[in-house]
Amino acid sequence: MLNERRLEVLRAIVQDYVGTEEPVGSKALTERHQLGVSPATVRNDMAALEDEGFIAQPHTSAGRIPTDKGYRLFVDKLAGVKPLSTPERRAIQNFMDGAVDLDDVVGRTVRLLAQLTRQVAVVQYPSLTRSTVRHVELLSLAPARVMLVLITDTGRVEQRMVDCPSPVGETALADLRARLNSRVVGRRFADVPQLVQDLPESFETEDRGTVSTVLATLLETLVEETEERLMIGGTANLTRFGHDFPLVIRPVLEALEEQVVLLKLLGEAKDSGMTVRIGHENAHEGLTSTSVVAVGYGSGDEAVAKLGVVGPTRMDYPGTMGAVRAVARYVGQILAES
Amino acid sequence: MLNERRLEVLRAIVQDYVGTEEPVGSKALTERHQLGVSPATVRNDMAALEDEGFIAQPHTSAGRIPTDKGYRLFVDKLAGVKPLSTPERRAIQNFMDGAVDLDDVVGRTVRLLAQLTRQVAVVQYPSLTRSTVRHVELLSLAPARVMLVLITDTGRVEQRMVDCPSPVGETALADLRARLNSRVVGRRFADVPQLVQDLPESFETEDRGTVSTVLATLLETLVEETEERLMIGGTANLTRFGHDFPLVIRPVLEALEEQVVLLKLLGEAKDSGMTVRIGHENAHEGLTSTSVVAVGYGSGDEAVAKLGVVGPTRMDYPGTMGAVRAVARYVGQILAES
DNA sequence: TCTTGGCACTCCATGGTCACGAGTGCCAGC
DNA sequence: GCTGGCACTCGTGACCATGGAGTGCCAAGA
Numbered sequence: 001m002l003n004e005r006r007l008e009v010l011r012a013i014v015q016d017y018v019g020t021e022e023p024v025g026s027k028a029l030t031e032r033h034q035l036g037v038s039p040a041t042v043r044n045d046m047a048a049l050e051d052e053g054f055i056a057q058p059h060t061s062a063g064r065i066p067t068d069k070g071y072r073l074f075v076d077k078l079a080g081v082k083p084l085s086t087p088e089r090r091a092i093q094n095f096m097d098g099a100v101d102l103d104d105v106v107g108r109t110v111r112l113l114a115q116l117t118r119q120v121a122v123v124q125y126p127s128l129t130r131s132t133v134r135h136v137e138l139l140s141l142a143p144a145r146v147m148l149v150l151i152t153d154t155g156r157v158e159q160r161m162v163d164c165p166s167p168v169g170e171t172a173l174a175d176l177r178a179r180l181n182s183r184v185v186g187r188r189f190a191d192v193p194q195l196v197q198d199l200p201e202s203f204e205t206e207d208r209g210t211v212s213t214v215l216a217t218l219l220e221t222l223v224e225e226t227e228e229r230l231m232i233g234g235t236a237n238l239t240r241f242g243h244d245f246p247l248v249i250r251p252v253l254e255a256l257e258e259q260v261v262l263l264k265l266l267g268e269a270k271d272s273g274m275t276v277r278i279g280h281e282n283a284h285e286g287l288t289s290t291s292v293v294a295v296g297y298g299s300g301d302e303a304v305a306k307l308g309v310v311g312p313t314r315m316d317y318p319g320t321m322g323a324v325r326a327v328a329r330y331v332g333q334i335l336a337e338s
Numbered sequence: 339m340l341n342e343r344r345l346e347v348l349r350a351i352v353q354d355y356v357g358t359e360e361p362v363g364s365k366a367l368t369e370r371h372q373l374g375v376s377p378a379t380v381r382n383d384m385a386a387l388e389d390e391g392f393i394a395q396p397h398t399s400a401g402r403i404p405t406d407k408g409y410r411l412f413v414d415k416l417a418g419v420k421p422l423s424t425p426e427r428r429a430i431q432n433f434m435d436g437a438v439d440l441d442d443v444v445g446r447t448v449r450l451l452a453q454l455t456r457q458v459a460v461v462q463y464p465s466l467t468r469s470t471v472r473h474v475e476l477l478s479l480a481p482a483r484v485m486l487v488l489i490t491d492t493g494r495v496e497q498r499m500v501d502c503p504s505p506v507g508e509t510a511l512a513d514l515r516a517r518l519n520s521r522v523v524g525r526r527f528a529d530v531p532q533l534v535q536d537l538p539e540s541f542e543t544e545d546r547g548t549v550s551t552v553l554a555t556l557l558e559t560l561v562e563e564t565e566e567r568l569m570i571g572g573t574a575n576l577t578r579f580g581h582d583f584p585l586v587i588r589p590v591l592e593a594l595e596e597q598v599v600l601l602k603l604l605g606e607a608k609d610s611g612m613t614v615r616i617g618h619e620n621a622h623e624g625l626t627s628t629s630v631v632a633v634g635y636g637s638g639d640e641a642v643a644k645l646g647v648v649g650p651t652r653m654d655y656p657g658t659m660g661a662v663r664a665v666a667r668y669v670g671q672i673l674a675e676s
Numbered sequence: 677t678c679t680t681g682g683c684a685c686t687c688c689a690t691g692g693t694c695a696c697g698a699g700t701g702c703c704a705g706c
Numbered sequence: 707g708c709t710g711g712c713a714c715t716c717g718t719g720a721c722c723a724t725g726g727a728g729t730g731c732c733a734a735g736a
Contacts, residue, residue: 364700379708
C-alpha cells in the first residue's frame, strides 16, 4: 500500500505543515515539491494515507495534517537527525564555557536548549544513585547536631541536618568521617547501603546511636524523591504553540510544574539513544498534544541523568533531535572534565 | 472633589471588576451595592472619577474599569489586608511542615503561595550577604584541588571548586580551615571580606599562594550574581489572565525567566513592610499589565530575602496581600527554628 | 494498473447588514 | 445636589451571501 511516493508525500506534508502551521492541500504540495505527479495523483495518495491513519483532515474540504501516527512514521523512517551547523556548535561552546558549578551548568544547559530548539527545555540533575561518591563530609554544628554533606563526581552537593541522640565528640566524628569515606569514596551511590551496613557494629556502644542516626539520614537522602531534581526553561516558547493555545497551554504548564510528572516523563525515555514520544504516546493527559524529545547524558558511557524538550507535536523533529543530542554530548564532556 | 461616596463608588467598581472581569456600569453598581443613591448619581460620580484618572472606559458606551491610578488609591486608602481564615492558616502549617532542607522550604513556599493566591509566586533564596556564617569547610579532593563549602545560618549551602597554584597538604588545609572559621563563624557574610583581609600574611610564604586563591574564590562567591537565586511557580495561573492573554502572557513568561529582571523587581521592594507595584509602576516593559506584591522575610527582625506574587493588575489585593504576608511570616519562623 | 484532467460538491473564512442591549451624557425638575 | 427621562453611541451576535481552497469521483489516456 505504502509505496515510495506515498512516503514521499507524507514527508512533504509533515515538512510543509511544520513550516506553515496550516493544513496542506494537494495543489500546494505539487507546487512546493518535485513529486513529478499531478495534484490528482497526490489526492489519491493522500486518501490512502488517510485510510492508514497517517494524516487527517480537520474538516471536509480542508487540507491534511499529520496524525501522531504520521509523525511517528516520519520520525522512524523518513527523517534523520539533522546535525548542527558550525556556528551553532560554536554557540554551544561559548554559552557553556565558564560555568562555575553544577547549578550553573544545568542552568546554562536549560537556557541553551530552550534557545536552540525554541521550545521548553527540561534538564534533570545528575542522579545520585548513578553517580559515584567523591566525598562525604560531617560537620559538627552544635553538640548533638551534625551536618551531612554528600559530594558526587558530577559536582552535585546534597546536605542534610542530623539531630543525634547524644552529643558527639570531635574525635568520634572524625573517626566516623574517615571510616565512612574509606568505604564509599569512588563507589557508586547505589552501592552505598550495602557498603555501610555493618559500620555501626565496629563502633563503641556509646557511639553506635549516633552512627546509626547519621547513616540512616545518609540512606534516606539517597532514596528521597528530592534527589531527582530538575530545571525547566523556555516556557515563553509555549506561546508559539498555535492559535487554540489557551486550551492547550494550561495543562502543559501544569504538567511542567509537577516535578513528578516530568521525572516520570524523562524516566520513560530509554537509557541510551534518543527517545521521541509523540502526542498521545505520552501517558500524561495534559501532554497529549505535545511531543517530548529526550536523551540521557553522562560523564562517561553511562547516562547519569536525562534532558530533553517539550514542544508541540508539530515540531521540527530532525532539528530538535539534532540540538538535543548535541547539547547532551557537550554537557557530558563538561561533566567528565570537572 | 473626592467625597466619601465617590471613594465608595471606586471601591465598588474595583471589587466588581475584580470579581467579574467585565467593565462595570452604573446600574449594576447600584444593584450590587447599597450606595443609597440612584444610577444617575453614580454616573456623575463616575464621570468625576474618570476626570481624575482613577477609572476609564474601554470604549464609549461601555462600563468603567479601574486604571492603575485607581488601583493605587484602592490599595492605599480603601482596602486593608485581609487576614487569612483559620483553615487557610492550618493549611499553611500542614504544607510547610516536614521540609527537609532549604531547597525544600523554598520549593514548598513557592507552591503554597501559588496555590493560596492563584497567581505566579516568586521566592528568593536567603541572600548570602545578609546571612551569617555557620561554617566554612575546605575539602581536599586532589593534591592541588580544594572544594570550598559555605554554610549559612539559614541553611543555605554554596560550594565552589578551587584550583590551587601548588599542592596543598592536609595540615596546611586544616590550619587554614581552623583560622578561617575562628574569624568568620557567626559573623555576617557582608563583613567577611574585611575579616579575612590580612589572613594570607599570617601564613608561611609557601602557603600564601594557596591561601590567597582560596580566599579569592570565597570573596568571588559572595559577590557573584548567582548568589541571588530564586524559584518561581504557579505559572499555569497565568492562563487565568484574561481574554487578550496571548499578547500579555508572552512578555510575562519571558520576564519571569530572566532572573535578573525578577531580582530587580524584588530588589525594588521595600526592605520592611509590604510593597505593591501596580501596572506601569513596574519598570520592566513586559510587566506593565501586571501587579507585584512583595514582602521581605527573615529568621529574625531583619529580612534575609524577599518573596511575592505576580498577577494581573486586576487582582484581589486584600486577599493577595494577606496571603503573602502570612506565608512570609511562617517561612521566617521556620528559618528561625532550623 | 496507474495517472490525469475535469467537474460537482463541501465547507470555512470573510465581510456586510441589522437589531439588540448595555451604558453613557445631558438636562430639566424636584 | 439628587433623580428620572431621553437620545445617542457602540460593541456583540445573528444571519446571510460570496469566494476560494480543497476534496472525491469518474472517465479517458498511457
